[in-house]
Amino acid sequence: MSSTLSACGAVLRRDLTLVWRRRGDAANPLLFALMVVALFPFALGPESAQLQRIAPGVVFVAVLLAGLLALDTLFRGDYEDGSLEQLVLSPHPLPLLLACKIAVHWLTTALPLILISPLLGEMLHITPEARWLLPLGLLLATPLLSLIGAVCVALTVGMHRAGMLLALLVLPLYVPALIFGAGACMAAQAGLPYLAPLLWLSAALVLALVLAPLACAAALRISLA
Amino acid sequence: MNTLALWFHRIGSPPTAYRLAGRITPWMYGIGAVLGAVALYGGLVLAPPDYQQGDAYRIIFIHVPSAWMSLFAYLFMAANAFVALVWRIKLSEILAMASAPIGAAFTLVTLVTGALWGKPMWGTWWTWDARLTSELVLLFLYLGVIGLYHAIDDRRQAARAAGFLALIGIVNLPIVHFSVNWWNTLHQGSTVRLLGPSKIDAAMAWPLLLMALATHLWFFGSVLARTRNGLLELDAGKEWVRSIALQGESAGGSA
Amino acid sequence: MPIPDSLERPPLLEARGLAFSRNDEPIFGPVDFALHEGEVVLVEGDNGAGKTTLLRILSGLLAPTEGEIRLRGAPLTLRDLSPQVSLLSHQAGLKLDLTPIENLRFAAGLHGARAGMSPTTALAGVNLSGYADEPVRHLSAGQRKRVALARVLMAPVALWLLDEPYANLDRDGIELVNRLLENHANRGGAALITSHGAYAYTSGTPRRIRLHARSGEPA
Numbered sequence: 287m288s289s290t291l292s293a294c295g296a297v298l299r300r301d302l303t304l305v306w307r308r309r310g311d312a313a314n315p316l317l318f319a320l321m322v323v324a325l326f327p328f329a330l331g332p333e334s335a336q337l338q339r340i341a342p343g344v345v346f347v348a349v350l351l352a353g354l355l356a357l358d359t360l361f362r363g364d365y366e367d368g369s370l371e372q373l374v375l376s377p378h379p380l381p382l383l384l385a386c387k388i389a390v391h392w393l394t395t396a397l398p399l400i401l402i403s404p405l406l407g408e409m410l411h412i413t414p415e416a417r418w419l420l421p422l423g424l425l426l427a428t429p430l431l432s433l434i435g436a437v438c439v440a441l442t443v444g445m446h447r448a449g450m451l452l453a454l455l456v457l458p459l460y461v462p463a464l465i466f467g468a469g470a471c472m473a474a475q476a477g478l479p480y481l482a483p484l485l486w487l488s489a490a491l492v493l494a495l496v497l498a499p500l501a502c503a504a505a506l507r508i509s510l511a
Numbered sequence: 512m513n514t515l516a517l518w519f520h521r522i523g524s525p526p527t528a529y530r531l532a533g534r535i536t537p538w539m540y541g542i543g544a545v546l547g548a549v550a551l552y553g554g555l556v557l558a559p560p561d562y563q564q565g566d567a568y569r570i571i572f573i574h575v576p577s578a579w580m581s582l583f584a585y586l587f588m589a590a591n592a593f594v595a596l597v598w599r600i601k602l603s604e605i606l607a608m609a610s611a612p613i614g615a616a617f618t619l620v621t622l623v624t625g626a627l628w629g630k631p632m633w634g635t636w637w638t639w640d641a642r643l644t645s646e647l648v649l650l651f652l653y654l655g656v657i658g659l660y661h662a663i664d665d666r667r668q669a670a671r672a673a674g675f676l677a678l679i680g681i682v683n684l685p686i687v688h689f690s691v692n693w694w695n696t697l698h699q700g701s702t703v704r705l706l707g708p709s710k711i712d713a714a715m716a717w718p719l720l721l722m723a724l725a726t727h728l729w730f731f732g733s734v735l736a737r738t739r740n741g742l743l744e745l746d747a748g749k750e751w752v753r754s755i756a757l758q759g760e761s762a763g764g765s766a
Numbered sequence: 767m768p769i770p771d772s773l774e775r776p777p778l779l780e781a782r783g784l785a786f787s788r789n790d791e792p793i794f795g796p797v798d799f800a801l802h803e804g805e806v807v808l809v810e811g812d813n814g815a816g817k818t819t820l821l822r823i824l825s826g827l828l829a830p831t832e833g834e835i836r837l838r839g840a841p842l843t844l845r846d847l848s849p850q851v852s853l854l855s856h857q858a859g860l861k862l863d864l865t866p867i868e869n870l871r872f873a874a875g876l877h878g879a880r881a882g883m884s885p886t887t888a889l890a891g892v893n894l895s896g897y898a899d900e901p902v903r904h905l906s907a908g909q910r911k912r913v914a915l916a917r918v919l920m921a922p923v924a925l926w927l928l929d930e931p932y933a934n935l936d937r938d939g940i941e942l943v944n945r946l947l948e949n950h951a952n953r954g955g956a957a958l959i960t961s962h963g964a965y966a967y968t969s970g971t972p973r974r975i976r977l978h979a980r981s982g983e984p985a
Contacts, residue, residue: 368858445663465694466690469697505675
């Protein structure tokens with residue numbers, strides 16, 4: 287029997303290869319986030335001060351929504367061709383294998399968004415103080431969103447048109463991450479202390495890193511039964 | 512200990528639960544209605560007007576017990592979901608799913624009465640006060656559970672999945688509340704604080720508590736009534752359901 | 767408790783009173799049967815009789831509504847079942863964007879490989895070596911089935927659960943499946959296969975289990 291480490295390595299290698307083979311798709315969340323951010327000046331007017339006030343929050347929401355759209359791809363491919371079953375049948379701990387899948391998913395959908403977040407902020411004339419905090423806040427918030435999202439996707443895996451339902455399940459659970467992440471950046475922009483929300487976010491992330499894979503595995507077993 | 516376990520086991524059996532619920536429900540509804548009427552009289556008529564808000568505060572006699580019930584219902588749902596997932600007890604599955612719509616209704620009442628209170632108080636229908644916002648998120652959690660339950664064909668799997676979601680929600684509930692509180696204080700300048708009676712007069716206290724009791728009774732009556740329907744639905748093919756349906760027909764009307 | 771028989775070892779797989787219902791609709795059972803080492807058993811039944819469900823239960827993916835399953839005489843939880851079996855489902859369980867070798871390497875990483883077997887030799891064992899580096903997307907349904915069979919062949923387990931192994935295969939493919947099953951049985955392994963009956967296992971007379979919606983009796 288293979289070792290757990292090699293099993294995790296196999297999952298990581300496979301998922302990364304699959305993303306690489308379809309690397310064109312990786313641009314989609316980026317384009318979506320760009321378009322969402324661009325909508326706001328069109329809706330609210332180009333006045334710089336007004337846009338600046340809402341900049342951190344808007345970027346966070348745009349990244350959150352882009353991630354939500356990308357969430358569906360986490361298990362759908364594996365569910366449709368039967369590989370998800372093989373994953374569940376593996377002798378190795380399912381939570382660990384799922385954690386590897388979620389990690390690759392985050393790496394390929396959220397990390398690019400984090401990298402362009404300063405650009406998104408610039409489009410809304412974000413202040414320099416908040417501009418450098420934005421990637422940090424997103425770095426802490428997006429894994430949290432991926433982990434919580436994974437549990438909800440596991441509950442709806444295999445449903446046709448689960449998109450709206452998934453959003454309904456996931457958005458109330460996203461509220462704290464959004465509040466602390468965007469709140470930290472908004473506080474920085476207003477010259478207020480921003481460390482506390484970042485620490486809360488980190489604590490929630492650590493909690494989720496441990497609990498979410500377990501919950502995801504349990505949810506998956508319920509859904510596949 | 513054995514007799515207790517045996518008693519639980521018997522109650523858990525669908526036909527027994529159905530009969531027992533049928534006997535309890537009318538009493539719950541009845542007593543709840545009576546107590547509720549008394550509480551409303553006490554709150555709307557007997558209690559003195561508030562020195563700050565005048566008569567407009569009286570909506571708290573519906574708003575506050577509804578808020579308490581919205582939380583209680585969620586706890587009840589989550590507890591039953593836990594039992595259902597760990598011990599796979601059918602009755603718990605049905606109880607959990609039955610409490611979801613009722614809890615959602617109480618949450619909606621809380622939000623609406625909150626809005627109605629807001630209008631004379633602050634001139635606005637909605638305010639992003641910490642507590643109301645938390646209630647709004649709670650409503651979405653309920654709707655998510657209900658939505659998931661109805662999206663899956665297999666009723667028992669649906670109850671398990673939705674119950675699992677309810678448990679995730681309960682873990683998140685304090686976190687959401689905490690984060691919303693923090694968020695509210697961060698943006699203190701723009702929002703108005705929800706004013707509540709700081710020292711509540713005895714004449715205001717008893718209708719409030721009585722109303723809380725009445726809503727609890729009403730909740731149980733409602734949950735048990737829904738559970739009866741759920742039991743019939745789940746056991747639709749079985750003998751005991753058939754005999755009830757036939758009895759209903761021969762009696763010449765609905766049971 | 768296993769039926770004591772000093773001459774024989776306990777059966778590899780034993781199911782007692784196994785039944786399954788969904789939404790209180792009985793799908794199959796209760797059914798009892800035993801599978802010994804070296805045996806290949808055919809599960810027969812009409813469409814919807816629950817053959818696929820039975821295999822999913824035996825692989826540990828699904829919990830039976832009643833009954834218990836024993837492996838070598840010891841009762842097992844579902845989680846313990848999964849590592850001991852290899853399941854071939856309707857869907858091949860292959861990633862279309864990967865080559866057969868990559869798919870098999872992943873399977874080897876996930877489940878391990880039988881001693882002396884590697885993704886390359888497994889692929890050779892199903893006569894598909896020439897397609898080792900072709901994305902599965904470009905393979906025919908029959909070829910994909912062979913890759914899935916290679917995965918089963920490579921798995922270090924004694925018990926094979928094959929759902930419709932003959933589907934999509936040409937005559938050579940059917941021969942291949944029979945040959946693989948025979949070798950597996952001779953090695954001391956066992957297999958439970960479902961089939962619509964048109965192309966059945968032809969080596970000797972396989973024991974058959976028939977599933978009905980209400981009850982199944984081993985023939």
